[in-house]
Structures are given as C-alpha cells and as structure tokens.
Amino acid sequence: MTSTLTEENVAPTRSNWPNWFVTEQKAALADYEQAPTPTRRHEAWRFANLKPLDLSTFVDAAPVSAEGRLINSSNGISDFAAKMVFGNNALLHKSAQSLPEGVIFESLETAATNHTELFRKHFMSQPAALGSSKYTALHKARVATGAFLYVPANTSVTLPIEIFHWAEGNNATIFPHTLIVCGENSSVTVLDYFKSADKLTAMACGVNDLHLEKGSRLTYIAVQDWSTTTTAFHVNSTNVDANAKCTALIANFGGGFIRGESLSRLIGEGSRSEMYSINPVEGTREIDQRTLQDHIAPHATSDLLYLNALDDRSRTIFAGLIKVEPGAQGTDAYQKVRNLILSDDADPNSMPGLEILNDEVRCTHGATNGPVSEDELFYMQARGIPRDKARRLVVNGFFNSLLERIEEPPVRAHLSELLAKRLSVA
Amino acid sequence: METKPDLNIDRSIGDFHYDMNYEFDAGIGLSERTIDYIADVKKDPDWIREFRKDALRKFESMPMPTHWASHDLDNIIFKNIRYYLSQGTQPKRSWDDVPEDIKRTFERLGIPEQERKFLAGVEAQFDSEAAYSNIKAAVGDQGVIFVGSTEGLQKHPEIFRKWFGKVIPTGDNKFSALNSAVFSGGSFIYIPPGVKVKHPLQAYFRINAENFGQFERTLIIADEGSEVMYMEGCTAPKFETSTLHSAVVELVALKGAKIQYITVQNWSQNVFNLVTKRGLAHEEAEIKWIDCNIGSRLTMKYPGVIMKGRKARGEVISIALAGDGQHQDTGAKMVHAADDTTSNIVSKSISLGSGRSTYRGLVQVGRHLKGCKNNTECDALLINTESRTDTYPAITVRGKENACQHEASVSKISAEQIFYMQQRGISEGAAMSLAVNGFVNDLVQQFPMEYSVELKRLIDLEMEGSVG
Numbered sequence: 001m002t003s004t005l006t007e008e009n010v011a012p013t014r015s016n017w018p019n020w021f022v023t024e025q026k027a028a029l030a031d032y033e034q035a036p037t038p039t040r041r042h043e044a045w046r047f048a049n050l051k052p053l054d055l056s057t058f059v060d061a062a063p064v065s066a067e068g069r070l071i072n073s074s075n076g077i078s079d080f081a082a083k084m085v086f087g088n089n090a091l092l093h094k095s096a097q098s099l100p101e102g103v104i105f106e107s108l109e110t111a112a113t114n115h116t117e118l119f120r121k122h123f124m125s126q127p128a129a130l131g132s133s134k135y136t137a138l139h140k141a142r143v144a145t146g147a148f149l150y151v152p153a154n155t156s157v158t159l160p161i162e163i164f165h166w167a168e169g170n171n172a173t174i175f176p177h178t179l180i181v182c183g184e185n186s187s188v189t190v191l192d193y194f195k196s197a198d199k200l201t202a203m204a205c206g207v208n209d210l211h212l213e214k215g216s217r218l219t220y221i222a223v224q225d226w227s228t229t230t231t232a233f234h235v236n237s238t239n240v241d242a243n244a245k246c247t248a249l250i251a252n253f254g255g256g257f258i259r260g261e262s263l264s265r266l267i268g269e270g271s272r273s274e275m276y277s278i279n280p281v282e283g284t285r286e287i288d289q290r291t292l293q294d295h296i297a298p299h300a301t302s303d304l305l306y307l308n309a310l311d312d313r314s315r316t317i318f319a320g321l322i323k324v325e326p327g328a329q330g331t332d333a334y335q336k337v338r339n340l341i342l343s344d345d346a347d348p349n350s351m352p353g354l355e356i357l358n359d360e361v362r363c364t365h366g367a368t369n370g371p372v373s374e375d376e377l378f379y380m381q382a383r384g385i386p387r388d389k390a391r392r393l394v395v396n397g398f399f400n401s402l403l404e405r406i407e408e409p410p411v412r413a414h415l416s417e418l419l420a421k422r423l424s425v426a
Numbered sequence: 427m428e429t430k431p432d433l434n435i436d437r438s439i440g441d442f443h444y445d446m447n448y449e450f451d452a453g454i455g456l457s458e459r460t461i462d463y464i465a466d467v468k469k470d471p472d473w474i475r476e477f478r479k480d481a482l483r484k485f486e487s488m489p490m491p492t493h494w495a496s497h498d499l500d501n502i503i504f505k506n507i508r509y510y511l512s513q514g515t516q517p518k519r520s521w522d523d524v525p526e527d528i529k530r531t532f533e534r535l536g537i538p539e540q541e542r543k544f545l546a547g548v549e550a551q552f553d554s555e556a557a558y559s560n561i562k563a564a565v566g567d568q569g570v571i572f573v574g575s576t577e578g579l580q581k582h583p584e585i586f587r588k589w590f591g592k593v594i595p596t597g598d599n600k601f602s603a604l605n606s607a608v609f610s611g612g613s614f615i616y617i618p619p620g621v622k623v624k625h626p627l628q629a630y631f632r633i634n635a636e637n638f639g640q641f642e643r644t645l646i647i648a649d650e651g652s653e654v655m656y657m658e659g660c661t662a663p664k665f666e667t668s669t670l671h672s673a674v675v676e677l678v679a680l681k682g683a684k685i686q687y688i689t690v691q692n693w694s695q696n697v698f699n700l701v702t703k704r705g706l707a708h709e710e711a712e713i714k715w716i717d718c719n720i721g722s723r724l725t726m727k728y729p730g731v732i733m734k735g736r737k738a739r740g741e742v743i744s745i746a747l748a749g750d751g752q753h754q755d756t757g758a759k760m761v762h763a764a765d766d767t768t769s770n771i772v773s774k775s776i777s778l779g780s781g782r783s784t785y786r787g788l789v790q791v792g793r794h795l796k797g798c799k800n801n802t803e804c805d806a807l808l809i810n811t812e813s814r815t816d817t818y819p820a821i822t823v824r825g826k827e828n829a830c831q832h833e834a835s836v837s838k839i840s841a842e843q844i845f846y847m848q849q850r851g852i853s854e855g856a857a858m859s860l861a862v863n864g865f866v867n868d869l870v871q872q873f874p875m876e877y878s879v880e881l882k883r884l885i886d887l888e889m890e891g892s893v894g
Contacts, residue, residue, distance in 0.1 A: 041493050046820070326812070341826040344794050348824070352832065354817040359808035359838045367832040369823040 016109040016145075018116070029141035035134035044131025047317050047349045048288055052231045052257040058203040061088035061172035066197060074164040076191050077414045081159035087166040087197070089144040089174055098159060102152040105161065108177055111148035118150060122181050122211050126237040130261035130290040135233045139175050139205045146177025149190065153183035153213070160189040160411060167204055167226065168197035176206035182216035182244070189219040189408055194234075196227035196254065204232040212244035214268060219247045219408060223418060225254040228285060235261045242268025242297070249276040249406065251415065252287050253422045260289045266300035266328075275304040278399045280422060281314035281346075291320040291335075295361075299330035306337045307402055309395045310346035319351040322365065326357045335365040340398050342372065342391065389425070396425045455505045458482065461607060464510045468576050468610060471583070481596045481606030488600040496753055498724050502698055507670055509608040509641070565623060570654075571616040572627055575643045578614025585616050589647055593676035593706045593732070601726075602702040605641045605674040612642030612673065617652035617683070626655040626688070626874060644675040648683035648711075655686040657874065669697045671722075677705035677713055681735065684712045690877050692884055693722035695752065701727040704759070707767075709735030716872055718745045719754050720884050728786060730759030733767035740769040745866050745881070748781030748813075749888050757786035757819075758802075762828070766797040773804040774866050777813035778888065787819035791828045798823070800830040807865050808838050809858070809889075839865075859889045 017025075037053055038045040064070060064087035071093045074085045082096040082105050091107045099105060104115060112119045128136040147163045165176035178192050196202060204226060212218050226232055232255050240246050252258055264273040279287050293302040308316045318337040339348040350367040372394045380390035399419055406412040420426040453460070461482055465475040490499050565572065571582060579586045596606040617623060648654050671693065679685045685705065693699050699722040705713035715729035731740025742758035760769035775783035783806060791798045800823065806815035815836055823830045839861045847857035863870075863882055870878045 043494050047822070329811075339823075341823075341828075344825045344827075346824060346826070347793075348822065350819070350821040350832070352817075352819060352834070354806075354815065354834060354836060356806065356808065356815045356836045357812075359811050359813050361808070361836055361838070363836040365817070365832075365834050367819070367821050367830075369821070369828065369830045371826040371829070 018113055021112055025141050028137045031137035032134055032141055035137060038131060038134070042131065044290060044319075046319070046351070048259075049257065049286055049315070055203060055231075058171045058173045061167070061174050062169055063090060064088045064092065064166065064168045064197065066168065067092055070166045070168070070197055074162075074193070076162045076164075076193060077160055077410060079159050079410065080162050081157050083162045083164070084147050085164045085166070086145060086147075086176065088168055088172055091145050100155050100157060102155060103157060104148065104150040106148055108143070108146035108148050108179060111179075115148075115150065118181060119148070119179075122209055123179055124207060124209060124237075126209075126239070126263060126265065128235055128261065129263055130235075130292055132233055132235055132259060132261050135205055136207055136235050139177070139207050139233075139235070142173075142205070143175045143177050143207075146179065148179050149188070150181045151183055151186040151188045151216075153186060155183065155186045157188040160191050160408075162191045162193070164193045164195065165204075165206070166195050166197050167202035167230065169202070170200040171202065172200075173203045173205070176204060177208070179209045180218065180220065181211045182213060182218050184213045185215040186213075187217035189411060190221070191411070192220065192222045194222070194224045194226060194232070196225070196230060199227050199229075201229040201231075201256070202227065204230060204234075206232070206234050208234070208236045210236070210238040210246060210248070212238070212240045212246050212271075214242045214244060216241075216244045218245075219406070219411065220249070221406075221411065221415065222248075222250045223415075224250065224252045224258065227256070228254060228283060229256040230254070231257045233259045236263065238262070238264045238273060240264065240266050240268065240271040240273050240300070243270040244268065245272040245274075247274040247276070247406065249278070249415075251418070252277065252279045252281075253418070255287070256285055258287045260287070262289070262291045263294065264292070264302060265294045265296060266302060267296050269297050269299050271297060271300045273302045274405070275302070276402055276405060277306040278402055278419070279306070279308045279316060280395060280399070281308065281316060282311035284313050286315040288317040289319070293320075293322045293333055293335065295322070295324045295328040295331045295333060298328050300328065301332040302334070304335040305402055305405075307340070307399055308337070308348060309340040309342060309398060310348055311342040313343070313345045313347075315347040315349075317349045317351075318367075319353070320365070321353040321355060322363055323355045324358050324361050324363065329358050329360040331358065331361040331363065333361070333363045337367045339367075339369045340372065340395065341369060342395070392423045392425050396420060396423050454508050456482070456507070456509055456608070460509050464608060464610065467510070469580070471579070473587075474579060477591065477596070478607050481603050484597045485600060485603035485607055488597070488603060490600060495726060496724055496755060498753065499698075502670055510610055565625070565627075568621045568623070569618040570621060570623060571614065573614050575612040575614045575645065576610065578645065582614070582616065585647060586614060586645065589676065589678050590645055591676075593678060593704050594674055594702050598702060601672045601700040602674050605643060605672050605702070609641045609643035609674065611640070612644040612675075613646070613656070614644070615646040615654065615656065617648045617654045619649040620651045622653040623655070626657050628657045640671045640673070642673045644673070646676070646685060646687070647678045648680060648685050650680045651682040653684040655688065655874075657688040657877065669694075670700070671697055672700045673702070675701070675703040679705060679707045679711035679713050681709045682711060683708070686714045686716065687729075688716040688873060688877065690718045690873070690881060691722070691725075692720045693725070695721060695723055695749075697722045699725040699727065701725075703727065703729040705731045705740070707731055707733050707735065707738035707740060709764075710737045711735060712739040712741075714741040714743070715758070716743045717756070718873070718881055719756055720747045720888060721749070722752060722754075724753045724755065726755045728757040728759050728788070730761065730788075731769060732761045732763060733769065734763050736764045737766045738764060739767065742771045742773070743869055743872055744771075744773040745869050746773070746775040746783045747885060747888055748775065748777045748783040750779030750781055753782045753784070755784040755786065757784075757788075759788040760790070760800055761788075762791040762795060762798040762800070765795050767795075768799045770800070771802040771804075772869060774807070774869055775805075775815060776807045776809065776862055776865065777815050778809045780812045780814075782814040782816070784816040784818065785834070787821075787832075789819070789821045789823065789830055789832070791823040791825060791830070793824045795825050796827040798825070798828040802830070802832040804834040805865070806834070806836045807862065808836065809862075855889065859886050862889060
C-alpha cells in the first residue's frame, strides 16, 4: 500500500528536521486522521464539490526524474534577487544574486534548525479558520521542505525573490510551503510559482505564512499553474502589523480542483491588506475560494477584489467574509467579486459576507455577474478581429484592470505577459 | 357552534396573563395525540390529519439548523409549548359577536375604529383562530374569498388542496414542518381572474397567552390577471417566558397576477419568530414582499419568490430594527426558473445597543436561462459600539445572458449630521431618530400610508433611550 498518508511513508522525509518538529508532525498526522472529512452542512464547505476530497488514489511523490529540465524551466522575471526551485518535496536549486545583508533565504528545515525561534514563532502560527484544518494538519504532518525568507528590519530587497514548486509524476503528492517574515520597515516582493512538470494528475497541499511587522511592505504573487487535472489545497495566512502593507495576488491559471483559503489578520493600527485574485477557468475546472478579512486592530484597511472568468462547464465559488472585531473602530474594508460569464453551462457561486461588531466602520461589499458586452465584441469584429479572439481580448482586459493595482512596473509587466500567454492573446 | 367534545384539560397549567376562558386547549407539549386533538377539534378531513402526522414525523427527524443559524434556537423547549388553543373554532362574523374582553384588547391596538372604513376586510387573529372576520360586501361580490385557513380548507377544498403545501413543502425546513403539523388560523384568500381588489385585505395577529406558540398558515391565490394587496401586522404584550411563533405563508400568482404582501411586525422581546414565506410567480406575474421586522428575541424570516413563468418578477423590500438583546435574522430568496425574470431585493437594517441584524440572501438563476436580472442592495446602520450586523448572501447566477449585482454597505450615523441638528436645537436623541428615519425613509414610502406612520412611530419608540 503506497497511500501517502501512513506513518511509515512519512519517516524518511523527517531526517532533516529537528526532533521537536518530528514530534509535532506525528501529532498533526493524528489530527488529520481524526478530523472528519468536510460535508456541505459545514458552512465553510457550502456549495463545495466534495468528490475531490477523496485522496485515496494519491501516492507519495518519488524524487523528480527531470531535475535539470525543471531547474532550467524555472524562469520567471528577468531581474531577480534570489531563487529557489523545489520538485516533489525536495529542494533542487538555490541561488542568490543580490540579497542585502542579513536576509535569510533558505530551506524550511534548515531554518527550523538554524533559526528555531523565528521558525517556531511564525510557522503555521494561525489555525486554519476557513474550513481546511484537516488539510493543513496533513500539510504539517507531511511537509518535507519549503522556502523560508526573513527580511531584517529597515532592509529593502529591491529585486523580486522567486520560488518555484514543481509536481512530477502520476498521482504524486506534494506539500509546498512558503514562510515569509518581514521585519520592521522592511520591504520585499516574492513571486511564488506552482507548476506541473507534466500533464499528469497530482495532489498539492500547500501552506503560505506571511508575517509583516510594523511598517513593512510585502508584495506576494502566487502564480498557480498546476496541470488541469490536479487537485490542490492552498491555504494562505497573513498577519499585518501596524502601518504595514501587504499586497497579495493569487493567479489561478491551472488546476482541476483548487481549494484556496486566504486569511488576512489586521493586527496593528493603520495596517493595510490587499487581497487580489484572477481566475480564468474553463473546461470542467473548479476553483473554490474562501477568504477572511479579520479586522482586529483599529484604523486598518483591507481591500479584496477577486475576478473570475468562467467558460465551458467550469465552476467557481467565492465565499468571503469581512469581520470587524469589537475593538476595530475606524475600519475601512472593501470586498468585491466579479464574475464574467462566457458560457451558459458555467456555474459561478458568490457568497460575499460581512460580520460587523463595531459601529465606527465603513464596509462595503459587492458581487456582480455579467456577460461579455456584445457591443465590445461587435466593435472588434468590425475591425477584423475574429469573434473568439475578441472574446479572449475582453477577458484579458478584464484581468488586466486588476493587474494595474500592482505597484512594481516590472512585476506588473511580467504578470501581464503571463496572462496574455495563458489567454493566447500574446 | 356545534357541540364541543368534552376534553378534560388542566387549565391550571400555564399562567395566563389575560383571564381568557380558552374553550379549546391542546395542553402543553407535542405528540401524535396533540395532532389528533387539533384535527378533532378543527374537524379536519382525513387528508389534513395525515398531512399533519407526516409533518410531525418530518419535524421530529429534522435537526435544528444551528450549523448556520443562531444557537439561540437551542433554547426553544418544544415540550413546554402550547400548540393549540382557541376561543372558538368558527371565526366571528359580526363585531357584536366578539367577546367583550377581546374587543378591549383590539381597541387598545386601535384596529377597528380607525381602519374599518378604509379596509376591505378585517381578519383579526386572536390566538389560534380568527376571532373576528369581516369582509366588505363589495369584495365578496367580486367573488373574492377571504376566510380563515380552516374555513378555506373545509369550504373550498378544490382550490385549497391544489395549492396547499405546494409552494413550501412540509420538509422545507424544521419550522415549516412544525407549522404543517400543528397549523391553525391564518388566512385563505382567492382572487378570481381579472379581479383587482382595490382595498388592501388586512389581518391582525396577536399572541396572547404565555408559552403559547402561534402557527398560522396563510395561502393566497391570485388567479390570472388579478391583483391583491394583503397586510398583516403583529403586536404582542410582553411576557416573561419564551414564546414561539412559526407561520407559513404561501402565495400563488397565476399568469399576469400581482400580489403584494405587507408585514409590519412588532413582537415582544421574548418571541422566537421563525417564519417561512414564499411565493410562486407564474408567467408575467409579480410578487412583492414588503417586510418590516421590529422586536422579538430572534426573528428568522427570508421571504422568497420562485419565478416559474417567463417575465415573472419578484421583489423583497425589508426593514429590520434589532434593539438591545434582539437578533433580526432576515433576508430574501430569489429563484429564477424561467427566461426574462427579474428580481429586486432592498434590505435596510438598524442595530441598536447589543442588537444584531443579519441579512441572509439567496439568488439563483438556473442554467440555460436568458435575460434574467437580479439587483440586491443591503445597507446596515449601527447605532452603538456593541451593535452588530452581518451579511451572508449566496449568489449562483448561471447562463451568460443573465446579470446580477449585489451591493452592501455598513455605516454609522455621521457625527456631523448629529452635530448639525444639535446646533439647531434638536436634542441628540431626536436627531438620531431623525437620522434613522431618514435612512429608511425611501423604503417606508413604499408602505401604505397608515403603516408608514405607524412604522415611523415604532422606530422613534425603539430609538428612545438608545443614545447617551
């Protein structure tokens, strides 16, 4: 039996980890096994497709066979400060071109040993609040490696840092992890890529921890491009302290079934969290996203904008919640999901929620559904652009309107290029 | 009045605040015996008795919906509730027949004197049965049937049976099942084809016994091309132990018909008000719910419209005011099941003190439909720091030729506004009241005049003491 979830299979990946972590992993495995599989009665799984939660066919990922090809294909933005490449739960490559002094950029297990205090303080410090606690327990039990980035106080990393996570082989199971800690008044941009080495079905269960200390600035971009049959869980947890600002964009270009959960906790006065997502979906692909903007500190702002373009028989779920805690006066929170409907068979579900426990707030949310404007298509067709291409250009424009919110011009241009390639309008 | 079965009921159970001589009382608790008792007293036909028993089984087998709803529901103790009691099973036809003490209660509410002239018919529900019913001759002449649900099912079975329980199936939710098991009272209305009822039909409901649940059942059928406006208003005196109110209202608008259903509700603070309301709109029909919820301990009410025919239209206009310790969990359901159907939801809520108002919405557009549109707007106003508001919409709009938009905002009354009014000599409390009335004003305008007056007065009353 090669089930990915048994204790015997876990042991070998633990040799690089300190003992205390191995103990925690064993406990996490027990948590995973004991936790019931979610049902739709669970609000966090309302509308959800539960079929992909049967993980019995997935097996332990073997070491990658095409190591060189994967490293050579790990190309993102042209100018970057450092890079890590992971394949099937192993670090394949690491390079650092221009990292300022004091920046720690190393594998997760190395950090657990060398920077134990930092690691313990921030690694999966938030419980999964949006329904996937069973799968984050699995992640913790099985995580073998990942990226650890610490930017010390008052340090700016000018060029982006890139991280690639590859899945290879049929039914391979991988556990990507990215942990970022931004010290006071530091700034950094991270591009996190999730890619399949082949067209086979894989299972990814990933966690990202983003911690922003006072006055820091983080731009975090996740470009998910798994194979179209891959099942993936991506759980993001962000803590933003006073006057810090986090911009997180998740682009879901691939995957067969994606369950994404993003929690943003505004823990310091004047903090700001921007949560963006662009999701072109077609075929029978399904993207199930749950978000929480948790306003704990006063005078914080959060801004969420998720864009979905649904074609064929694709399906999306957006369930967002703005929660304003009793002490969070002066909160300004915004949440919006927009669905562009390209097919009669597409199935968009939106649940934009608010829970406001304080009277001094400004909160708005919205959800819209609409088709591509016939006028726009006609305009382009009249100028000789075939209807199908015209439609893709409209979708491209729809998503680009969000990319404009990314402040760094090279990052924005890079994403725009990836998007154009994804939509075949380049 | 026929001979009454001699049932030995212990009237010492339950401490009535009004010295009512209840002629029929099913006792406390719910079992198949209670159902048999109600069916016997009401002389239900066999199919209704079976319908009730089936509903009881469904009620017992369904879990409390606390996986999404308030856990306060767990404080309802079903075996402590009185499921049926009545002042007489036949509605009284003339005002003179109404017992003196009941009249006194009505007079305090100011029902008959002020509104008899204006209203087409008054179907005032006093506890389980309509104690007073009066239909203007003109309405009756047009062939309009406006009777209690018991009379409806007995005298008009051919219309009643066709639609009863069809819009809201027994097992729709735990409380619709409970209502289906023990229902009594409520209205049955039938408007013949092409008849446009000029005056609103009106019924007042009133809870008047401690620990007494009221389970009225209303069925309104507007035949092709007809129009009707129905109004219900609720007030209840304050009692110390919890009271359950769980109504089911079904509306059927046939081709081209229009139904407006207006509720102004002001339950006392111990009432659980768990109501299922839904309308079925056929081709080019229009159903509009205008709903105002004030008072109660917990209200759960999501009026819905199923737009079954082409060009059908659904609308919900909702105002909720959650005072200290109250939870108004209200919203709307719009199910688009045909082409070119349109729906509109406008919800405004105000939370005072530790009050909590919740909007829950459901908008669904089925596959392969064209030209469907939904617009939803929810605005919430928070008055005090400990006030709370939630919004939980669920929107599934399929098909590329449909459109929907949902907007919600939460705000507080701006300090500038209050300051401006205070500068002009208006006290802070009065300024707050004015601001709140301004917030809901555009919706209040949609209520019939005497309701909007009453509504403004109720809001002022609730606002008293909320500032400072």
